[in-house]
Amino acid sequence: MDTHKKHLVALRDLPPQGKDFLVCDLAVWSEPIKEFHMDCRLEGIPEMELNILPSTEGWLLRGAVRASVVVPCSRCAKETPLAIAEAFEDYIQMPDEEGALPEDALSEGDDHLLFDHGAVLLDLAAVAWEQFALALPPTPLCDPGCKGLCPKCGQDLNAGPCGCARDEGDPRLAKLRGLKLKKS
Template identity: 40%
Template sequence: MAEHWLDITDIPAEGREFSFDEKEFWADKWAEFQMGYEALTPMSATFTVQPQQRGALVRGRLSGEVSTPCDRCLKDVSVSIDQPFDLFEQLESPDEESVEPGLLREHKGRLELDAGAMLWEEFVLALPTKPLCSEDCKGLCPTCGKDLNEGPCGCAKSEGDERMAALRGLTIAKKD
């Protein structure tokens, strides 16, 4: 994973604002994780880093628009991202063992923040769970692959699992 470490050692107490809009970073990440995303408008972030005792408070906004395949029919869908974020990252002490590496490190006597990992995490959190071209998207036929939004296919309709045939006519009455 590409890292983008920012030196935040000499930031004043009121904080400093940073901008991040590297097109290659996003394209590389989408390719690395085999995501079918493409930027429609550039992904950009502005954030302020305020130093804290053995940590940093980061507040910002990630925005842009991407194209991704619909989860049901695979047509391109436009997903607009406008995600504010607010996080506190604490520097781990050297004797602490962590399963996941932190976003903050001490390196050669300098305090550094991994802006790339932070922004990637915020991007993934901003994505819809299932991007759809429309709420009533019918998807693809599981047999022939035809887009069912364009009309029915010629495949025979399956009656379902034969072992469940006895339950097909079952109705449940609500008791008062």
């Protein structure tokens, strides 16, 4: 992906006190969302702040990813706005000098690293995308008490009961449901 090549950082050229980076290029997120056919709409441009601090053995990454998205509720499929704000920390091990560092072509390794004529390049776009994907909740809810759709007729039960025969299930769970209803 061409977007990736725009956000490469030469790790060995970083100053010893580290350096701050900001990625706020829409394509970093919009392209993979399109590519993976994800049901996720971006509201505005996400951003990733990142500080990279060199150490003797590698590089310490500390950052945060922020985004506003609209995703379908995992129970009722209603469009649900989400504000994502996740801090993260990661560590990149210095590649082994003895190891096969490809000398000529730009080639991709682990940890979103690329190697080019001995330079170690970190792909910030790949880091930004990965952290965004990790921060997305696997089962987003429009409301913690969302009743979802009736498994029999498909009606949105938040709008009211549908008249299908209810399976009351475990009475202890029913009690919990009652508690949740009182809170909201």
